[in-house]
Amino acid sequence: MPASPPSPTPGPLDVSPIPILSDNYAWRLRDNRSGAVAVVDPADAGAVIARLEREGGRLDLVLLTHHHDDHVAGALEVARRFGAPIAGAAADRHRLPPLDLALQEGDRVFLGDTSGVVIDTPGHTRGHVSFFFGDGPVLFCGDTLFSLGCGRLLEGTPEEMFGSLRKLSALPDDTLVCCGHEYTDSNARFALSVLPDNAALRERAAEVATQRASGTPTVPTRLVAERAANPFLLAPDIPSLAAFRSRKDSFR
Numbered sequence: 001m002p003a004s005p006p007s008p009t010p011g012p013l014d015v016s017p018i019p020i021l022s023d024n025y026a027w028r029l030r031d032n033r034s035g036a037v038a039v040v041d042p043a044d045a046g047a048v049i050a051r052l053e054r055e056g057g058r059l060d061l062v063l064l065t066h067h068h069d070d071h072v073a074g075a076l077e078v079a080r081r082f083g084a085p086i087a088g089a090a091a092d093r094h095r096l097p098p099l100d101l102a103l104q105e106g107d108r109v110f111l112g113d114t115s116g117v118v119i120d121t122p123g124h125t126r127g128h129v130s131f132f133f134g135d136g137p138v139l140f141c142g143d144t145l146f147s148l149g150c151g152r153l154l155e156g157t158p159e160e161m162f163g164s165l166r167k168l169s170a171l172p173d174d175t176l177v178c179c180g181h182e183y184t185d186s187n188a189r190f191a192l193s194v195l196p197d198n199a200a201l202r203e204r205a206a207e208v209a210t211q212r213a214s215g216t217p218t219v220p221t222r223l224v225a226e227r228a229a230n231p232f233l234l235a236p237d238i239p240s241l242a243a244f245r246s247r248k249d250s251f252r
């Protein structure tokens with residue numbers, strides 16, 4: 001019997017995916033002590049505003065991982081609706097919605113009684129950032145790390161993606177990994193093609209099949225589970241990661 005998905009979140013932070021567009025997730029993060037609410041990558045303003053209104057109509061912070069439309073398109077409308085500031089990478093401010101908080105690696109973003117740290121995670125795009133909240137612990141990693149996969153190298157190099165994944169992989173075991181897409185099913189098929197004997201992966205692939213059959217999101221996952229089954233985290237060096245990534249690009 002596969003493990004049930006790790007939600008609702010224990011601890012002071014509550015996190016929930018908001019399915020948007022064809023296969024994206026925006027994320028709602030709430031600090032239960034203060035009631036403060038953030039959203040990550042609210043690309044569909046209508047869907048995100050509807051969720052926030054249903055949950056009390058509060059929004060304190062908009063976080064953006066990278067400049068692609070399927071992550072930022074609704075950000076300005078959502079932020080204006082609730083009077084919330086928009087935070088994103090200073091390096092990409094020329095191609096992000098207008099930023100109230102322009103962030104660099106190591107900066108903190110504050111949400112009620114908690115805060116998250118900004119981690120530079122280039123590879124998918126040059127200015128991609130991730131947000132780690134130690135009180136969850138919860139990670140928002142956009143299109144850098146997916147469950148059983150990683151983002152395409154659209155602007156960055158294998159070296160950059162390897163370094164980014166190394167940083168994320170060093171976070172605590174129980175970190176909830178909140179990524180930007182529901183790609184787990186196709187990622188599982190590719191992962192099994194390169195790691196057919198990985199028992200953790202086979203178990204995870206079966207769990208994913210059950211989750212998708214019932215229309216349940218396959219994310220968030222726990223970092224410890226990704227470390228055991230994600231070929232891009234298991235890649236021992238840059239050439240292996242580069243090889244996996246180029247095979248994945250043409251995998252059907």
Ligand code: ZN
Nearest residue numbers: 066068124143
């Ligand atoms: Zn992207």
Ligand code: FE
Nearest residue numbers: 068070143180
């Ligand atoms: Fe994306």
